[in-house]
Amino acid sequence: MTTSGMTTPGATRYVALLRGVNVGGVTIKSADLAELFRSLGFANVKTVLASGNVVFDADSDPADAGATAALKARIEQALAERFGYDAWIVLETLERVHQVIDGFPFDAQREGWHPYVLFSSSAGSLTELLEAAPGLDPADESVVAGDGVLYWHCRRAVGIDSPFSKLAARTRFRSTTTNRNLRTLQKLA
Structure with a gap:
């Protein structure tokens, strides 16, 4: 196992973005989360912030959709069993996170605005969310499609009360989507 942030030889560097951790009564300590990932046999495990971000190495081919789905299901099952x-x-993959960061289309440094990226394990969820975007007030928030993500720029004063935030928080999107601030993604990278 390496600890330098470099990928273990022959492994792929992954990022697991957990939905709903340390909010709504689901509290998981970073040390416990890292220990769980290590117990699954993953190497070079690192948690980032306390919002459910884990970077790790796994012997899995990201080009194999079946293997990736199995890896995702294995992690979700272990999380459910361990943390209830x-x-x-x-x-x-960490490589993909780098690409997503590089593709951010808004001014991430704009004063008074939050730069977000919405990830999903279902393209249909992103399509549905994007279809609501033309009705948004661009003075408060903007949403554009990226490569398999939605980029969302929102005025801080509007925040979680924005129409898009309320839409993305609906129950039907909980099992497939999660968002991260661009600065969090940069820390992951």
Whole structure:
């Protein structure tokens, strides 16, 4: 196992983005989360912030959709068993996270605005969410499609009360989507 942040030889560096951790009564300590991932046999495990972000190495081919789905399901099952909640994650390679960061189309440094990326394990969820975007007030928030993500820029003053935030928080999207601030993604990278 390496600890330098470099990928273990022959392994793929992944990022697990957990949905709903340390909010709504689901509390998981970072040390416990890291220990769970290590117990699953993953190497070079690192948690980032206390909002359900885990970077790790796994011997899995990201080009094999079946293997990726099995890896995701294995992690979700282990989280549910260990921490007793309905666990949902979005699983990405670290390389993909770098691409998503590089593709951010808004001014991430704009004063008074939050830069977000919405990830999903279901393209249909992203399509449905994007279809609501033309009705948004661009003075408060904007949403554009990226490659398998939605980029969302929102005025801080509007925040979680924005129409898009309320839409994305609906129950039907909980099992497939999660969002991250661009700065969190940069820390993951």
